[in-house]
Amino acid sequence: MLLRPPSAADRFRALLDDEWVIDAPLERLLYGRDGSIAEGEAGLVVLPETRQEVSACVRLAAELGMAVVPRGSGTGLAGGAVPLEGALVLALSRMTRIVEIDEDVPCAWVEPGVLNLDLSEAVRHLGLHYAPDPSSQAACSIGGNVSTNAGGPHCLKYGVTSEHVLGLEVVLAAGEVLALGGPAPDAPGYDLRGLVVGSEGTVGVVTEICVRLTPNPPAVYTALCDFASVRAAGEFVSAVIAEGVVPAAMEMMDEVMIAAVEQFVGAGLPLDAAAVVLVEADGSPADVARQAAVVQRVGRAHGARMIRVAADEEERALLWKARKSAFGAVARVAPNYYLHDCVVPRTRLVEVLEEIGRIAERHDLVIMNVFHAGDGNLHPLIAFDRRNADQVARVAAAGRDIIEACVAVGGVLSGEHGIGLEKRDYMPLTFNEDDLRAQACARDALDPAGRFNPHKVLPGAARCGEAVLEAGHLPEGTWL
Amino acid sequence: MIAPDAGGGVAAALAEASAAEQTVAVVGGGTHGRQGGPAPTPDLELSTAGLRAVVEYTAADLTITVGAGLPATELADLLAGPGQCWPQADVRPGASVGGILSAASSGRARLRFGPVRDSLLRAVVATGDGRLVTGGGATVKGVAGYDLPRLLVGAHGTLGVIVEATLKLWPLPPARAWFATGGGLDDLLQRGKRLRRRAVRPGAVIVTPGGLHVELVGAPEDVAPPDGLEPADEPPAIAAPGLVAAGVSPARLPRLVTRIETMGLPYEAQLGVGVCRVGVASAAAVAAVRDAATALGGHAVVADGPDALREDPWGAPPAGAAIMRRLREGLDPVGILNPGRAPA
Ligand SMILES: Cc1cc2nc3c(=O)[nH]c(=O)nc-3n(C[C@H](O)[C@H](O)[C@H](O)COP(=O)(O)OP(=O)(O)OC[C@H]3O[C@@H](n4cnc5c(N)ncnc54)[C@H](O)[C@@H]3O)c2cc1C
Numbered sequence: 001m002l003l004r005p006p007s008a009a010d011r012f013r014a015l016l017d018d019e020w021v022i023d024a025p026l027e028r029l030l031y032g033r034d035g036s037i038a039e040g041e042a043g044l045v046v047l048p049e050t051r052q053e054v055s056a057c058v059r060l061a062a063e064l065g066m067a068v069v070p071r072g073s074g075t076g077l078a079g080g081a082v083p084l085e086g087a088l089v090l091a092l093s094r095m096t097r098i099v100e101i102d103e104d105v106p107c108a109w110v111e112p113g114v115l116n117l118d119l120s121e122a123v124r125h126l127g128l129h130y131a132p133d134p135s136s137q138a139a140c141s142i143g144g145n146v147s148t149n150a151g152g153p154h155c156l157k158y159g160v161t162s163e164h165v166l167g168l169e170v171v172l173a174a175g176e177v178l179a180l181g182g183p184a185p186d187a188p189g190y191d192l193r194g195l196v197v198g199s200e201g202t203v204g205v206v207t208e209i210c211v212r213l214t215p216n217p218p219a220v221y222t223a224l225c226d227f228a229s230v231r232a233a234g235e236f237v238s239a240v241i242a243e244g245v246v247p248a249a250m251e252m253m254d255e256v257m258i259a260a261v262e263q264f265v266g267a268g269l270p271l272d273a274a275a276v277v278l279v280e281a282d283g284s285p286a287d288v289a290r291q292a293a294v295v296q297r298v299g300r301a302h303g304a305r306m307i308r309v310a311a312d313e314e315e316r317a318l319l320w321k322a323r324k325s326a327f328g329a330v331a332r333v334a335p336n337y338y339l340h341d342c343v344v345p346r347t348r349l350v351e352v353l354e355e356i357g358r359i360a361e362r363h364d365l366v367i368m369n370v371f372h373a374g375d376g377n378l379h380p381l382i383a384f385d386r387r388n389a390d391q392v393a394r395v396a397a398a399g400r401d402i403i404e405a406c407v408a409v410g411g412v413l414s415g416e417h418g419i420g421l422e423k424r425d426y427m428p429l430t431f432n433e434d435d436l437r438a439q440a441c442a443r444d445a446l447d448p449a450g451r452f453n454p455h456k457v458l459p460g461a462a463r464c465g466e467a468v469l470e471a472g473h474l475p476e477g478t479w480l
Numbered sequence: 481m482i483a484p485d486a487g488g489g490v491a492a493a494l495a496e497a498s499a500a501e502q503t504v505a506v507v508g509g510g511t512h513g514r515q516g517g518p519a520p521t522p523d524l525e526l527s528t529a530g531l532r533a534v535v536e537y538t539a540a541d542l543t544i545t546v547g548a549g550l551p552a553t554e555l556a557d558l559l560a561g562p563g564q565c566w567p568q569a570d571v572r573p574g575a576s577v578g579g580i581l582s583a584a585s586s587g588r589a590r591l592r593f594g595p596v597r598d599s600l601l602r603a604v605v606a607t608g609d610g611r612l613v614t615g616g617g618a619t620v621k622g623v624a625g626y627d628l629p630r631l632l633v634g635a636h637g638t639l640g641v642i643v644e645a646t647l648k649l650w651p652l653p654p655a656r657a658w659f660a661t662g663g664g665l666d667d668l669l670q671r672g673k674r675l676r677r678r679a680v681r682p683g684a685v686i687v688t689p690g691g692l693h694v695e696l697v698g699a700p701e702d703v704a705p706p707d708g709l710e711p712a713d714e715p716p717a718i719a720a721p722g723l724v725a726a727g728v729s730p731a732r733l734p735r736l737v738t739r740i741e742t743m744g745l746p747y748e749a750q751l752g753v754g755v756c757r758v759g760v761a762s763a764a765a766v767a768a769v770r771d772a773a774t775a776l777g778g779h780a781v782v783a784d785g786p787d788a789l790r791e792d793p794w795g796a797p798p799a800g801a802a803i804m805r806r807l808r809e810g811l812d813p814v815g816i817l818n819p820g821r822a823p824a
Contacts, residue, residue, distance in 0.1 A: 104731035127679075149623045160621060162630070163598045178800055183729035184778040185754045186584060188823045189798030190639070190807060191597065194630030198623050218679045242540040244563050244651035284680040286701035290654070343619040345541045375621045376541075412617030413624045423624075430624060431614065438605075438613040441810030442626040445803050457625060464810045 004043035004086050005064050012046050015056045020047040020094070031071065031089045035136075037338055037386070038079030038421050042069075043086030049094045051169065051177055051207040058205060058451075059175035061088045067454050070201040072112060072144030075136045077339055078420030080148065080200040084455050090205060092143050098122055099208065105183045106213040107166055112143020112206050116150075119211070128213040131158035134416070135324045143206050149198030151416035153249035153323065154280070156374040158214060160416065162197040167210035170196055170203070173451040182210050195442055200418050201453040203446035217248075217282035221292045222310040224319055225299045226273040230254060230357075233275035234350035236302040237373045240279070241346060245294045249280040250374030251323050257330075257368040257381075264329035267322035270306065277373060278323055326370040327381070334366075334383030338395055340402050344411035346376040355405045356380050363398040365391070377415035378406065403429065419457045427459055440464045481507075485530035487604055487612055487643035494641065495610025497524055498814040506637040506818055508579025509551060511572050514784050515583065516636060517793050519820025528578050531643055536618070539564060543601060543620060545646040548578025564649045567593040578642040584634030588714075589683035591676060591752045592697055596633065599648050603629040605640035608812025618646045631807070636821040639811045655703040656683060660693045660712035665741050668692040669734045669751075675706060676752035685751040687737060688715055718746050720759025722785025724769045728778030730754040739772040754778070763789060770795050781823075794823045 009023040022028060022045035031042040043066060048054045061068045067087040074081050083089050095111035098119065102108070106128055110119060116137040120129040133152035134140055140150070146168065151160045158164075167181030181193040196203060227233040237250050253261065254275050262269045269276060281291035292309075299307050310316035330337050344352050353369065356378070360367040371379040380402055384395045403413065403426055413423045413430055427436060441464035443457070444450070484490045497504050502523035507513070509529075531547030532554075539562035546555060552571040559565050569577075570585035579585075581603075586595045602616035605628070615628025632642055661671075668687050675694055676685040680702060683695035693715045696703045705711060728736050730752050737749045737756060746759035758769050758780075766789055770780040774795070782793040798804070804824035808815070 102729070102731055105729060149627075151621060155621070159594070159598060160623075162627070163594060178803075180799060182777070183731065183754065184727045185595065186586075186634070186725065186727045186781075187779055187798060188781050188794040189800065190635055190804045190823070191630050191633065192800045192803060194597070194627055197630075198627050215677070215679045215681075238540055241542060246542070246651060284698060284702045286699040287680070290699050343617070343622050345538065345543070345619055347538055347540045372621075376619055377621055410618055412619050412622035415619075415621050416623055418623050419625060427625060430617065434611040435614050436625075438607065438611070438615065438628060438811060439626040442628060442631065442807065445806040445810060448806070 004066055008044050008064055008066065011060055011064065012044065012057065015060060016046060016048060016053060031091065032083065034074040034076045034079060034081040036077045036079040036082070036420070036422060037336065038082045040082040040084045041086055042083045042089040045089045045091060047091045047094050051171060054090065054171045054205050054207050055175040055177060057090055058171050058173065062173060062451060068205070068451055069453050070147070070205045072141035072147070073115070073139050075140045076144060076148060076418065076420065077341065078414070078418040078422040080418055080420035080453070080456055082421060092141065092205070095207065101126070102183065107183050107210055108213055109208060109210050110142055111208055112141055114142050116140050116142060116145055123213055127216050129216055130164070130211055131214040132161045132164055135327065142209055142211065146197055146206055146209055147199060147201050148416065148418040151372065151377065153251050153372060156250060156372065157246055157248040162194060164212045165193065165197050165209060166212055168193055168196060168206055169208040171205045171207055173204070173447050173449055177207070195446070198418070199443070200420055200457055202443055202456050203452055219283065219285040219288040220316065221281045221288045222316040222319060223279050223295060224308040225277045225279060225304045226270045226306045226308070227275045227277070227302070227304055228273070230275045230353050231350050232303050233277050234353055234373070236277060236299060236304065238346050238349065239298045239302060240295060241374065243294045243298060245291050247279050247281045247291060247295070247374065249278070251278040252276070252369070252371055252373035253323070253326065254369040256366065257326055257370045260329040260333050260368065261322050261326050264332060265322045265325055267318045269322060273305070278319055323370070330368065330381060330383065335385045338382045338384065338399060340378070340380045340382070340399060341414050341417040342403060342406035342411050343375065343377045343415040344406050344409050348409040349373065349376055352378065352405055352409060356402055359398050359401045359405065363394040365394055365398055367398070372415070375415065421456060424457060425459055436462045437464065481525040481527055483527040483530040487531065487606060490526065490641050490643050491606040491610045491612045493526060494606050494608055494816070497816050498609045501814055501816070503816050503819045506641050508549060508576035508582065509574040511575040512579050512583040512585070514786065514790070515782070515793065516818070516821035517790055518787055522819055526641065528576060528641065528643065534558065535644060542649045543618060543646055544649060545618060545644060546577055548576060548642045548645055550577050551575070552577055552580055559649060560652065563652045565652045566599060566647055567650050568596040568599045570596070577645055581633050581642055581645060582635060582637045588686065588750065589695060589697065590750065591685060592681045592683045593650070597630060600629045600633055600645060601648050602646035603632055603642050604644035605632055605642050607640040608814060608817045613640065616646070620648055636823070637818045638808060638822040640817070653697045655700040656695060656697040657703050658693060658695050658712050658714045659705050659709035660691055660715070661709045662690050663692070665738065669737065671708070672751045686715060687749045687751060689741065689746060691715065715748065718748055718757060718759040720746055720761060722760045722766070722789040723783045724758045724760050724766055724780050725783040726756045726758060726769055726773040726778060726780035728754050728773055728776045732776045732778070736772055736776055736778070740769065743768055745769070757783070760785070760789060763791060798824055
């Protein structure tokens with residue numbers, strides 16, 4: 001069902017060159033999905049190139065009564081960029097300028113469509129990089145990262161996106177451009193910048209971002225530790241942290257995932273291991289030596305069968321390639337997959353992993369695990385075939401069981417992918433009515449009329465001034 | 481003065497105060513009392529001193545949940561047991577966890593550990609109209625909805641009273657020590673710049689009138705005197721009737737310091753961070769520091785001082801002031817919380 005006025009495309013063509021207003025049904029279809037399993041329908045797609053064009057498009061959308069769904073690269077896994085009810089999709093993929101690099105801070109001002117990896121490549125010659133490194137970093141945009149508060153393997157030590165956003169510029173519902181923060185710390189006033197980070201496109205369109213850049217570490221140690229049981233691997237991860245060492249990254253992969261990845265990448269992963277943990281430590285040579293010694297000692301104490309230390313940058317890159325192409329590898333062995341994302345206290349990792357194993361058995365599904373173990377951030381991945389209706393129903397049921405298992409041990413709904421559509425209706429599992437109302441107050445302060453990305457993040461009718469919270473329904477067939 | 485011993489009690493007191501349209505001053509440890517603008521004496525004082533419980537601490541999770549009134553020094557002692565710390569906080573004797581968060585008081589080791597804002601994972605807050613609201617999540621990482629905890633940090637209690645906080649912790653560094661040297665300003669700034677850009681970041685690189693102070697943090701081998709610096713004590717806090725905190729881009733901090741040096745005021749400039757704290761004794765000095773900071777694209781607020789220095793504590797209204805007011809209307813609809821403290 002499309003709720004857009006018939007002349008909408010022509011009106012937008014008065015603002016942008018024809019080719020940047022997409023109305024053809026087939027092309028629009030491409031913008032109906034993101035990296036998740038949700039499906040919607042774009043009423044119209046526009047691709048502005050400047051903040052002025054964004055502002056003009058947002059203003060016109062308001063005039064036409066169209067909701068606006070900002071879109072980066074569309075790699076999101078929570079359905080955040082999926083348009084409902086024929087909303088206007090405002091794609092930022094043409095805004096790809098790195099506006100300024102200030103080595104002296106060090107920071108960079110970038111447009112939202114700049115790809116995560118492109119930024120790190122662009123500052124490599126300065127000995128700097130952009131620390132948050134989602135596995136999708138070659139494809140996802142900084143604007144999308146900011147809007148989802150993205151994480152990545154190295155966020156264990158360096159922190160998630162919000163810790164790296166010094167300032168940003170956002171276009172609000174009336175088209176006004178609001179600049180928040182920048183390299184000067186502790187601006188007076190409430191931290192609206194922090195509120196926009198992670199708001200999943202529901203409060204405005206982020207049109208420029210000032211990100212902190214991080215000096216490359218002088219020394220790095222990368223090791224692949226191989227375990228005969230998932231329990232041993234999980235306990236190893238907790239024990240390293242308990243020793244007072246927070247490595248740069250600690251990533252875990254289970255047996256099924258190892259097999260899929262090894263076939264795809266050929267990194268020499270041990271096919272008979274029940275789990276491997278990829279550990280990276282960085283810092284000064286002395287600090288790295290200290291951390292490496294702990295990893296070795298704790299690894300042996302927990303029965304690591306082998307600790308393969310990357311001998312050079314090439315081997316390190318290969319091990320990381322294995323980790324980061326995990327999802328690509330799965331795509332080759334399963335027609336569809338549903339990737340979950342929740343966080344549990346690190347000390348509960350093992351019991352939740354075991355519970356997930358039981359959930360897989362109970363629902364007769366293949367669940368693979370590859371995740372940010374150091375943070376307790378699980379990514380159980382359910383392989384399925386969407387043409388099999390019975391299987392789809394079991395996938396949905398298993399998904400709910402996984403989320404409930406995480407919440408039951410004090411976990412949170414999402415570590416980094418966001419709430420979007422996917423987990424919207426799970427929000428009451430961890431938040432009561434007052435909590436959700438307060439969140440609605442935060443959202444509504446920025447977007448009082450609810451023009452941006454409606455139906456996302458908060459269940460149904462959650463609004464600031466009202467106490468009622470009935471779960472509004474999603475259009476039939478939107479999710480799974 | 482009331483001091484409820486549970487979050488529910490704080491919420492109930494605020495609900496009552498809202499109904500009676502009574503204004504409420506929120507007090508933590510009382511160390512941040514002299515902030516914000518002049519305001520009529522509040523009808524009620526509410527202390528968080530009764531909220532000192534350690535709600536949950538599993539050391540291996542590197543998180544802790546505590547009542548907001550817990551003194552930060554007590555927290556530090558508790559964490560030191562299993563070798564952990566809350567390194568972003570400015571732990572002054574008497575300051576409470578909730579007060580440090582509400583005032584966004586980051587410590588000197590910010591160059592290495594970041595601002596205190598980044599350490600709050602979850603908060604329970606009593607809103608002005610007496611609801612008890614939880615935001616964020618108790619795990620080291622999470623994006624479950626809008627980031628209310630971040631909004632509360634630096635809100636000076638004007639959006640609600642933080643009653644409980646879950647903090648992200650770090651292992652205590654194996655070694656840390658201060659080193660110092662003296663000299664002319666240009667020379668100190670040059671040397672400071674080289675030090676702050678070390679690939680392994682120092683805890684702090686601080687320039688004061690005539691002095692360069694560096695705190696190194698990390699493996700014992702890395703905590704050795706840098707070229708030309710001697711082991712030293714941590715520089716003392718500025719002694720002055722009032723304190724202004726100026727913030728500029730770290731790239732422009734040397735220019736700000738150079739201006740402030742000509743004013744003859746005591747200061748402490750945190751290189752690489754962009755914060756310069758300046759001791760002041762007059763409203764004219766506040767204005768002069770603020771002019772220098774705003775000319776460089778920054779800002780300056782009065783962080784401490786008697787009423788006479790706090791006629792204009794924040795400077796020009798921040799971008800998004802109307803949004804900030806809407807936020808406050810949503811969470812404190814009657815407007816009872818901390819009169820004079822709201823920055824917009
Ligand atoms: C293979 C694979 C691996 C992944 N690994 C990780 C990982 O390790 N860590 C992680 O955090 N995520 C990961 N993701 C998820 C995804 O890549 C991230 O959520 C990413 O941040 C999304 O960026 P995007 O540009 O694709 O945004 P989109 O999917 O286009 O949008 C995401 C959300 O942000 C909003 N948005 C986008 N741009 C803007 C803007 N400029 N202004 C306002 N709102 C905007 C959208 O409305 C939507 O709600 C992975 C995804 C895939 C497919």
